[in-house]
Amino acid sequence: MSDEAARGPVFGRRRRANADGEGSRAKRYVVKVTPEEDLALRSRAAVRDVTVARLLFESAMDAGIVTAAERKQAIVMLFKLQRQMASVANNANQIARYANTEGRFPAEATSVLAEYRAVVAEIREAMAAVNRT
Numbered sequence: 001m002s003d004e005a006a007r008g009p010v011f012g013r014r015r016r017a018n019a020d021g022e023g024s025r026a027k028r029y030v031v032k033v034t035p036e037e038d039l040a041l042r043s044r045a046a047v048r049d050v051t052v053a054r055l056l057f058e059s060a061m062d063a064g065i066v067t068a069a070e071r072k073q074a075i076v077m078l079f080k081l082q083r084q085m086a087s088v089a090n091n092a093n094q095i096a097r098y099a100n101t102e103g104r105f106p107a108e109a110t111s112v113l114a115e116y117r118a119v120v121a122e123i124r125e126a127m128a129a130v131n132r133t
Contacts, residue, residue: 031056074129081123088116 033041045055059065095109 071130074126077126078123078130081119081126084119085123088112088119092116 041052041055045052048055050058091112095106095112099105099109
């Protein structure tokens with residue numbers, strides 16, 4: 001047997017290392033799927049050249065996965081921010097009306113600007129969360 005064969009494949013699948021200790025990989029999960037879902041899983045696994053079990057495991061362990069609950073939470077945050085932005089826009093409109101009527105800019109307007117900037121920062125964070133989904 002050559003050195004290359006002993007080292008294993010350069011490209012392709014590799015086994016996970018055996019788990020050490022008591023109860024190593026003793027937990028087992030059962031997932032039931034419809035025939036259509038089975039076909040989709042087998043197709044995705046075949047494309048990646050892995051088993052369905054490996055596909056499910058790697059997908060579940062991926063830190064980049066966003067759950068439906070996280071996505072829903074981000075969307076709820078966007079609606080909340082939309083209401084806040086409407087409130088800030090209304091305040092800015094009132095300030096503009098006052099400034100046009102009185103011919104001077106009120107000192108209280110700086111707080112509205114600070115509020116606006118804070119809401120915009122929150123919107124950017126929420127949008128980033130939604131875009132990750």
